Amino acid sequence: HMGDRWQISTGAGAVSATILVNAAGAWADEVARRADVVPIGITAYRRTVVQLVTDPAPPATMPHIADIAGNFYFKPEAGGRLWLSPHDETKVEPGDVQPEEIDVATAIDRFENVVDWRITKLERRWAGLRSFAPDRLPVYGFAPDSPGFFWCAGQGGFGIQTAPAAAALAAAVLLGLAPDASVAAIDPARYAPGRFHALA
Template identity: 75%
Template sequence: MTYDIAIVGAGIAGATLAAALAPHASVLLLESESMPGMHATGRSAAFWSETYGGPGIQPLTSASGPALRTGGFVDPLGSLHIGRAGDAGAIDAMLTAFAGSGVDLRRVDPSGLVPGLRADWTLGVAEPSCAYIDVAALHADALATARRGGAMLVTHAELSAATRQDGRWSIATRAGGFDATILVDAAGAWADVVAVRAGVAPIGIRAYRRTLVQLRTDPPAPAGLPHVADISGRFYFKPEPGGRLWLSPHDEIPSDPCDAQPEELDVAVAIDRFEGVVDWRVEAVERRWAGLRSFAPDRLPVYGFDPAAPGFFWFAGQGGFGIQTAPAAAMLAASILLGHAPDQAVAEIDPGRYGVSRFVR
């Protein structure tokens, strides 16, 4: 059979898009791994923050909030952006950037909010709306919704080539051949690779490694601790069950698309930065892992048909924000693919801001 739409990549992007499309079109979801979500989706630090990613990402994040809350995929967390005296300009710039956006941001004294905070961390901005995201539940729900709508998931199906003739794509994969009218590139770090294999010019999506560690500390991380982020972007950490802590050095190390692994140096840098923030003792590094974040050249996501490649649709470049923006991104992309009016939740978002035509190739 010829599917209406074939989506390459069954991580959070491809899964939520398939769920949005399946009631209206025949959908094929192709996953190169043995199960969906093994890379960026399964390695996320998993929080919803309307400031994370900046003003260009915020409309997508804010529009995703109601769906995440209604589905029961988020729990309260709160975020605290901290800085030292020299960071006053960065604090002011953040507040200015989100003025009028509807995001609730408040100047606070951070000393009473983080036990053991070192004395030089004197500046703070609270973001009360920040929340945990249950990524596994969100991803599983999207895949289940897609299946109920009739979407077909095929794993071990790395795309090796795709050619277009007579208005349809012939798609060659390790799992066999498939046909589709529209080919959607939701391949994350591999988005440009998939495009080239389909004979489409790449747009310069680059992958970057991000490191995370789980720490056991003395004292244990208190349950009421918010997500804590350096205003200058050098670290963030957040509490986990059992008094554990998830910590990242907020690194972005250029990488080829791969099964990313943490580097010892990056783990050491994360701990060194953490110890400069609080007077807690690190008792053990219990886990360490890394994932890939993929960005277009202007660091905004890419949603839309390629003007030079009929039937080829980009759904890529979500950076580290793909999970917190997934519901809105899927609604927006589905409306373009189906030619439908956008869902009310995203009706005020201009899809042209994320279109492919902004890249000169």
């Protein structure tokens, strides 16, 4: 940060801006540290999903089914496939995560204990990162300790579902405008990064 501008060096050259938006997902705290901004405690957790072929195949109209205790969820996917997760939430460092065999086995065991379907094939397995702020609410707003540093982080694995509303809310705060009708009832102060500094 030089004067009122952020300076970023890339392989393609330098970039300068008055506002730096930190939308780095699980790496948001690392971006903050590199910008000399106080991190807010964004933590990454690994989530595992497997794609199965089952007999019978799940009906396309079957809803998303989640265990009330939070031990698994499954849902139908295109082509008669089934997506299954052990609803794992393993704290990890941000990085390119891979599914752990124990999490895959746990998912299948939990599934087989609640349905009488036969798994005929485990087609795919993958893992992804979900990132949360300490209070598990997303963070949208300017850092109170660093003018021009805007947080857009901590969506907790719901980024795709919440993106339209999150973008509308973040844009209104970022640009200092009244939020559009789709998010007008949401108080942006609830998601401001200053809530963590008040606790420090």
